[in-house]
Amino acid sequence: MEEYLSTEGIYNSIAGIWNKLIDAAWSLLTLTPQGDFSGAYNLAMRLFDALLPVAVGCLCLFFCISYFKETMDIRRNMTLESCIVEFIKLIVANSCILYISSWIPRFISWARDLVGLVTRSADGHISGGDLLQMEDASIGDLLFLWILGVLLLLVTVVMGCLVVTPVISRIPKLILLIPLSGVALSTIVGGQGLSRTASSWIREFLGTSFEVFGYAIVLAISSYFIGFHYVSYATSDPSIADCILSAVNAVIGMMVVVGSMKGADTVFKKGLGL
Numbered sequence: 001m002e003e004y005l006s007t008e009g010i011y012n013s014i015a016g017i018w019n020k021l022i023d024a025a026w027s028l029l030t031l032t033p034q035g036d037f038s039g040a041y042n043l044a045m046r047l048f049d050a051l052l053p054v055a056v057g058c059l060c061l062f063f064c065i066s067y068f069k070e071t072m073d074i075r076r077n078m079t080l081e082s083c084i085v086e087f088i089k090l091i092v093a094n095s096c097i098l099y100i101s102s103w104i105p106r107f108i109s110w111a112r113d114l115v116g117l118v119t120r121s122a123d124g125h126i127s128g129g130d131l132l133q134m135e136d137a138s139i140g141d142l143l144f145l146w147i148l149g150v151l152l153l154l155v156t157v158v159m160g161c162l163v164v165t166p167v168i169s170r171i172p173k174l175i176l177l178i179p180l181s182g183v184a185l186s187t188i189v190g191g192q193g194l195s196r197t198a199s200s201w202i203r204e205f206l207g208t209s210f211e212v213f214g215y216a217i218v219l220a221i222s223s224y225f226i227g228f229h230y231v232s233y234a235t236s237d238p239s240i241a242d243c244i245l246s247a248v249n250a251v252i253g254m255m256v257v258v259g260s261m262k263g264a265d266t267v268f269k270k271g272l273g274l
Helices: 007-028 038-071 080-115 139-194 196-220 222-226 240-271
Strands: none
Touching: 007 139, 007 196, 007 240, 038 080, 038 139, 080 139, 080 196, 139 196, 139 240, 196 222, 196 240, 222 240
């Protein structure tokens, strides 16, 4: 008990908590809805099957609207080419609705396999020795460092949870997208304005599925940000100010990793135009 109440014990606990949460983020990268959350995935597929008649009805309705809009437009004549295009869109939309339930787990599995290409050359771990401690410190200094360690411990818990949260939150997003897929894809035949719904669903699904690759890259390079000295401080015979600066340096490194994880999905989607 005395070990954990000491400054050294708190610093070791900080390093242990951060390292465990980083390891948890790595392990969560390979989770899939169909494999690890089969109950929720099966529920989403049942909802998809329940909404399938609605999707087929919307497909017929949108096709009729688009077809009659083309044929009844007095400003231009209905040509054979435009008629063929309308029926091609109908065939594509119908095929997408029929086979999307089998395509979804394949794309998710491909995204998981893509994560395996990221080599975990650095683990993003920290050590309790990275946080400076004073030798022959007074009671007041020890009390201050102990309070600083407790605050840093709370910050580490929050930062570590913020690293893990984006990785696991993609699973509920994917599950929510599954029941909507049929109705969204039925709008392919709806013309330029309505077909944006289908393209929006496709972009969102692909972005959510493959954003895990961006998370893997951030975690792979996280140790370089954790170990970087953002502020300078003396490591030999440190003063109370040096101890504070070492804690600030650790917090900045954690914030960089958390910010990168929070923005990885946005950068990935924008970079690919999704």
